[in-house]
Amino acid sequence: MIEAVKLTKYYPPPIKSPLDLKSLGDFLGKPREEIPALVDLNFKVKEGEIYGLLGPNGAGKTTLCKIASALVIPTGGHLYIDGYESVEEHNEVKGKIFTIFGGSRDLFGLFQWRVSVEKNLRFMAELWGIPKAETDRRINQALELLHLKEKRNEWYQKLSAGMRQKVYLALPLVLQPEVLILDEPTVYLDAFTRREVWNAILRLSKELGTTILLTTHNLREAESLCDRVLLFNRSKIAEGTPKELIEEVQTLKAERKIIAKIKGMVHPKDFDGITQKIEVQRNGEFTYLQLYFKNEDIKEVLGLLSRYKIVDVQTSQVTLEEVFTHLCKK
Numbered sequence: 001m002i003e004a005v006k007l008t009k010y011y012p013p014p015i016k017s018p019l020d021l022k023s024l025g026d027f028l029g030k031p032r033e034e035i036p037a038l039v040d041l042n043f044k045v046k047e048g049e050i051y052g053l054l055g056p057n058g059a060g061k062t063t064l065c066k067i068a069s070a071l072v073i074p075t076g077g078h079l080y081i082d083g084y085e086s087v088e089e090h091n092e093v094k095g096k097i098f099t100i101f102g103g104s105r106d107l108f109g110l111f112q113w114r115v116s117v118e119k120n121l122r123f124m125a126e127l128w129g130i131p132k133a134e135t136d137r138r139i140n141q142a143l144e145l146l147h148l149k150e151k152r153n154e155w156y157q158k159l160s161a162g163m164r165q166k167v168y169l170a171l172p173l174v175l176q177p178e179v180l181i182l183d184e185p186t187v188y189l190d191a192f193t194r195r196e197v198w199n200a201i202l203r204l205s206k207e208l209g210t211t212i213l214l215t216t217h218n219l220r221e222a223e224s225l226c227d228r229v230l231l232f233n234r235s236k237i238a239e240g241t242p243k244e245l246i247e248e249v250q251t252l253k254a255e256r257k258i259i260a261k262i263k264g265m266v267h268p269k270d271f272d273g274i275t276q277k278i279e280v281q282r283n284g285e286f287t288y289l290q291l292y293f294k295n296e297d298i299k300e301v302l303g304l305l306s307r308y309k310i311v312d313v314q315t316s317q318v319t320l321e322e323v324f325t326h327l328c329k330k
């Protein structure tokens with residue numbers, strides 16, 4: 001549904017002064033350095049997939065979303081949406097695609113301030129040519145799902161910033177585009193509201209088959225929502241399901257941690273030679289043991305632990321956050 005082929009974007013260097021237009025460097029034939037935002041990036045997103053774009057600040061995520069929305073022209077390569085070039089053939093796809101830039105809330109002044117939430121949504125639905133009865137149904141559903149029903153007749157201006165963002169996010173539920181681009185959609189939302197929005201995004205993908213490109217710095221969000229993620233910093237670093245990336249890094253790090261609550265005393269020497277590090281803490285009749293060891297020694301460690309009276313045991317898992325830090329550092 002979406003395919004990037006050697007997608008490249010260099011921004012022109014900033015012009016510091018009129019003199020800089022014909023800088024001495026240019027005069028001597030030395031071109032000024034352009035700013036790389038994307039370099040030879042390749043990926044494919046399947047229909048109905050939620051595809052996460054993860055990368056550090058300046059990795060090129062927003063640039064990619066802007067190319068998909070025909071707001072920025074790539075320097076090289078192509079981005080295809082449903083087989084059409086996103087910029088050159090924008091007219092063919094503009095009715096299928098909707099973009100939300102969560103980081104800049106009123107980027108296009110999409111909503112009228114002194115108009116109700118419902119009228120704003122209705123106006124956009126009309127622009128998209130959605131029949132009235134269908135618009136009514138979709139608006140009711142969207143307001144219900146995002147718990148915005150009681151704000152229906154409220155002026156957009158009177159809403160809190162987070163609520164405005166929620167109304168913004170109600171739009172894809174009303175417009176139901178084939179492709180939805182979400183650039184940091186939940187950046188200003190509290191944990192509770194964020195989950196309401198996650199439900200809405202999942203509904204779009206699972207019930208309506210919307211293909212979704214999602215950028216986020218919230219790795220819990222990526223782990224909860226994305227079918228696959230692309231980790232990149234101008235070019236690709238890694239790609240896969242969150243589970244695949246976690247397993248890959250777990251194997252690479254070859255490291256595990258177990259925290260055990262044990263009734264009675266523990267002899268740390270029992271674990272010599274097997275664990276890489278051991279921390280012991282006594283609290284009343286209990287001993288808290290933290291063991292760090294290699295993946296391959298798990299059976300032996302569990303065997304040694306079983307000699308004690310274990311009350312509780314937790315193993316720490318590699319999270320997508322650790323995958324991100326580990327792979328971005330490399």
Ligand SMILES: Nc1ncnc2c1ncn2[C@@H]1O[C@H](COP(=O)(O)OP(=O)(O)OP(=O)(O)O)[C@@H](O)[C@H]1O
Nearest residue numbers: 011035036037055056057058059060061062063064
């Ligand atoms: N209009 C512009 N003119 C010049 N350089 C730009 C422009 N927009 C972005 N850049 C540069 O392109 C690179 C990628 O920026 P982009 O905003 O796409 O990254 P990002 O991954 O979205 O970052 P963040 O996570 O901080 O939002 C950065 O080095 C940035 O400074």
